[in-house]
Amino acid sequence: MLIFLIQTMYRLLGTALFSAVLTFSLIKLYQKFTNKQTKRQVIPPLGGIAIFISFWTGFFSLFPSLMFNSSQWNVFLASGIILLTGIVDDRFVLNPRQKSFGILLAANVIYFMADIEFSTALLPAISPNVFNILSYVLTIAWIYFVTNAINLLDGLDGLASSVSVVSLLTLAITTYYFSLSIRIVVLMMLLLLAASIIGFLPFNWFPARIYLGDTGALFIGFMYATLTVTNLKNASFFSLIIPIILYIVPLFDTSYAIFRRLMTGRSLIERDEDHIHHRLLRLGMSEPQVVLIMLGTTLVFSILAILSHAYPHWRNYILGAVIFITAAMFVAMLKLSDTRKK
Template sequence: MLLLCFIASVLLTPLVKKISIKFNITDKPNYRKVHTDLMPRLGGLAIYISFLIGLMLFRPNDPNMIYLVIGSLVIIATGMLDDIYDISPKWKLLGQVVAASIAVSGGFDLEFINLPFGGQLEFGYLSVPLTILWIVGITNAINLIDGLDGLAAGVSSIALITISFMAFLQGDIFVLAIALMVLGSALGFLIYNFYPAKIFMGDTGALFLGYMIALLSLLGFKNITFFSLIIPVIILGVPISDTFFAIIRRLIQKKPLTAPDQFHLHHRLMSSGFSHRQAVLVIYGIAVMFSLAAVIFSMATVWGSLLLLVVLSIIIEIFVEVVGLVSKDYKPILRIMEGRQAQRIQRRKRA
């Protein structure tokens, strides 16, 4: 499955590139973007077609399959419309909500979780809106990090590798099969998308990868323990944290949530002196760290899980302050550390 979709993606991407150029479906450079030349941006279509080829040949037997396919068609159509016509954010959001609603109607919903110290939390009527919020949120999180060559495809691949590994451990053949198909398709495209990129995936690819990762994480970790529910959040630590701090940043600056800026993680790394390739590799490394943490988290005791969450939260906060992900002046923990360091220096001088 992995190899077939990989080969299909490798063969299809140059064809999609020619189609993009022929019909002028390109990403034009501007003040917010790193690239300086026109770039074909319909690469996500190659990822999707490669995935469909895998589906047609292997045909995973699961009642969720038809809803997954229909929902992915809606998300692909939404992405293609945006890549071709630059539709407004509200119409793009509508397409995502429709795709998420189709998935929910097919059983991709979070009905309850088992609490760590006993008991069960039923979501009831909140099940549907919470599930739609999760799907739309993860879909947009992947889309938001698609700012450097190979970034979204690489981070998505790392997440898919982790989901595949954990599905294998749980014996979930359906999630494993779908994850490997999407992974192979993404990796084949990454050959052409890694720096210096020859083609962009566009919203077509970013929305599709985000949508599939959201659904696979729901299938793999739904209706189990509270801490198991956190596992996909840790796996997707890079896009989720980047999106979270982007929301915080815009609320502080009193800007619309959809307003673009140059303070995303990849922008801040490059502003700190990293090259294009180095910034991508650093974020890959962070994504691998989150994935390893998720695997450890899944095997830890309740108290071990809590300790890991606290440590991860502190590491993320310090990193956010160092790179200026919220703002250049947001450094509460660093200021406390600097204050204590200054106090120690003063004590030494007095002694």
């Protein structure tokens, strides 16, 4: 076990280093070709490619036997569809429906080919036919919503990547220390994804030398959603709440965006500049300040998630605190909206 832990640490460090080297190389390569054409400095949106390659390289080097596992290959295939969707979007700018098609296609690969879905333990005692429909709808909706949430959050240097690192590491901690049955493969995928983003993050922090792009934001959100569904197999209903708490910043931001668009009669799928980070910027805050505020909020929710596992008898109070903070965020968003109107 000790040897495995040491090897794992080396793999994680190696993955982060490989991601950093790959990110740096992509920056130089992109600048070399674009500077000849534009005669100006252009920030490449290629972060997702570095994260994708370093993540899967680290994973298959740690678990070479899984290279021949059909379920794992289907996850790889689905993530490849997401990567391709992001690359095409970054290059040609897909409309929301075209982008949604790519995400939904990948989500269906996860459900039908990788056999990853919400399990019976999380659903009430219902007939098999109703269960299959409900499981499908919940799985596809969760993957689609989370993938889009991270994509919408990626509006400032280092924001989506840093929030994701904190959420992934916290989910790995709760998985290792508090799960009834630890799924080593899922745990390592969480850690490897975090390591891949950590290697990229110094180049993405303000002022960014490289962007996540839709390629990276879609991939991170998609993998987080997929891994949380995988991790919830035969878990309790409470376990379903933890991934929501950890990603509550992007999930709240997207939910509020849907709410305000419904209230104003605007399209639900078109981008705008009225998200949390946009509103904080309009208050006069700098980009790093906004990122630190949203990262700090994620850390608070992460601590609450760990405490809810560590102290089950406090769980109701902790969930009450989560609801209270979320409600306060909702009120704050309404106030910021009123301020803008004035």
